[in-house]
Structure formats: structure tokens, C-alpha cells
Amino acid sequence: MKLADFLLTSVPFSQEELNDILSHFEKEYVKKNQVLIREGRVCNKLYFVDLGMGRSYYLKKDGKEVTQWFFGAGEFMSSADSFFKQTPSFYYLEILEDSIVYSISNENMDFLLAKYHKMEKFIRLLAIDILSNVILKLNAIQFQTARERYDYMISEFPDISHRVPLSHIASYLGMTQETLSRIRRNDS
């Protein structure tokens, strides 16, 4: 879904409001492997993935990467609490394929939030959607077997396994890549 449609789907902005809002976003072409924000830095942009995909991840003390989330086309991508609270990010944000994104700075977002009551509503709804998704994942991790988590992911994101390295998917699912490899082998 495109950014304009995404905005309109949850809040009925007028054409004029929509144009104003969109004008505060900037189109960016981002190359594969580019890091958008690093752990410990304040995330001052919110991204909408128009085409391509990205992920958030962090490093464990032993230096291993742990994928926290994947962001596909038609989704907002950011270190949400860092962006909205202007606190240091716990995560890295990285682009996984050559992508087109629309970004908005924190200053522009604050401007729009202050200007439009409807913009506050839009972001509130966005935050609640993200929250639902995180809660779903928390339940999956806490109470499903490695196999069940994998099956769920495949049913939800059938193409992801062809687009990103196994190791990213494994850490996203909270298991080692060896375990994921074995699960895959036993596929029917």
C-alpha cells in the first residue's frame, strides 16, 4: 500500500491536509545493507517503506545479532519509542534490499502532530497497531514451540524466507540457525 492510502485508511484527511502532510515526507532511495540508525543514537526519522524491506536488530553482549522485526513494503519502519520519545534507540535499523522509503523528521512530525488533531489520531492508531503486533509476537515466543513459531511465520509472511538470510529469521523467531535449518528439513 502506498503512503497516501495508508494515511487515509485510518483517518479521513482532506485532500488539502493530505498534501500538506505528504509534503513533509522526503523520498529516499536506500541501498541494501545501509544502516538507518544505530543503537544508542536517537532515532530522528520515521520511515515508510514504499518498496523493499528492512529490519531492526540489536547486538547481544556476545556480539550476536538478534533480529527484532522485519518491515515490508507498505509499513512504517522505525525505532518507535526512540523516535517518539527522543531517547536512545535500543536497536539498529537496517535496509535489507535496495529500497524506496519516505522519511519524516521528528521536527516535521512534531509540527504535524501539533497542527492537526487528526495527525495525533493517526499516530495513536499506528502505535496501537504496532502494540498489537508486538503482543502477538510476545505470546508466540513465550508459549509456542520453535516449530509452531516457524509455521506461523511462514503462513503470515510466505515470501520472507526467500528474501532474507536464514540467520536473521532464526534470531527473529528466537532460535538458533541450526535449529531453524533442522525444522525446515522436516518440512513435508
Added chain:
Amino acid sequence: MKLADFLLTSVPFSQEELNDILSHFEKEYVKKNQVLIREGRVCNKLYFVDLGMGRSYYLKKDGKEVTQWFFGAGEFMSSADSFFKQTPSFYYLEILEDSIVYSISNENMDFLLAKYHKMEKFIRLLAIDILSNVILKLNAIQFQTARERYDYMISEFPDISHRVPLSHIASYLGMTQETLSRIRRNDS
């Protein structure tokens, strides 16, 4: 923290606005073990715990209860996505001790959200705070040992272990009560 203070801490409401907002909440005295909302029902109240505590939990297929979250005094309590999206709740909400809560209906909340731009902002910030907390827990569950999770919980909520049954804490931490009991024994 009291409800009025909580509101003022994140958004500078005027005294008049504050009074109007507070007038849409209703004070309720809730007895221990009372269930505020059941799985599958739409949650139409948001609660602020003034005194006492509650939890959210769900039932696994095998009938076991899994505590999802504890809500202490000075915190909002609800099945957030059910309340704000008016969709069936995945959880039960239950009061664990005789408590005093302030509740607001979904209709009143919608009224306030539409009336006050600042109210939208308040709820947006609240949603983002909840999101941060859920993400922290997700990381803990995904990548810490049972022991580490327990130690973390004790440091954050030192008194909880005296106020609720072991089994609730164990399932909250994603482990069996036998494991939690053994961890406790090895405390220094």
C-alpha cells in the same frame, strides 16, 4: 501516582480541561478476584488503578492460565488493543486485591479524544509507553535465562512476589512454577 498527576505529567492540560476529563471517569471499588473483562468480549472500559493491583492473563488450549501483565497502583490497566480498536480481547483482566480504580467507557474516551487534541496526544504517548514496556519484556523472554528474568522482575517490582501467587509470577516470566520455586531457593 494519582490519575490527575498522571495526566499532567505527560501533557499540560489546563485546570478546566483536567476537570472535564476527570469528570468522565468513574470511581469503582473492586473486590479481589473480580474479572473485569473476559476473553472474546470487547473491552469497553479503560481502568486506572488508584490502589491495589490487577493482571491480564489468557488460557492456553490445555486450560492453563498464563499471566500476561501485572498492573499496579498508578498505572492504566486494560486490554489496550481491544479497548481502542473495539475488537474481541485476547485476555482476561482480573483484580488481584481489593482495589480502587477509575474507569472510563469507550464512548467517553472517544468523546474526549474528539474534543481535545491534547487528549489524543496523551493517549498516543501512553500507547508508546506501553509499547516500550512490552518490547522490553519481549527481549527479556527471548534472550535471558529463567534466572535473569526473575532477577530483573525482582529489581523492578520488589514487592510483587509477596502480593501474588507464585504461579502467576511464573507464567508471567514464561516458566513453570517448579522452576521458579527452585530459582527462589537458590537465592542468596
Added chain:
DNA sequence: TTTACTTTTTGATATAGGTCAAATGGAGAT
């Protein structure tokens, strides 16, 4: 205080998934 009931602890055993190490496979560069 005795009885009945619930919660917590302890013990013995099982298992999912982790760790470490090596082998295989694939993709790009020369």
C-alpha cells in the same frame, strides 16, 4: 486443634533446543 484444601517445594526423569565443530553448497570474482 483437627480437618480439608490450596500453594509451594522437592525429587526423579525426559526433552527441546543450544553449542561446537565439521562438511556441504552457492554465488560472485578472476
Added chain:
DNA sequence: ATCTCCATTTGACCTATATCAAAAAGTAAA
């Protein structure tokens, strides 16, 4: 085609935590 470099798979073994079962400790009622 061959070499190099990573990604993936496989194998052998290990460990944290679950499961099942029973004992002990608390709590409340009679």
C-alpha cells in the same frame, strides 16, 4: 571453470527447563 568466501546443513553431545509425582507447608473453616 576454478577459487574464495559466506550461508546452510549435518552430526554429536550437552544443558536448561519441562513434566510428572509426591511430600511438605500454609491457610481457613469447623
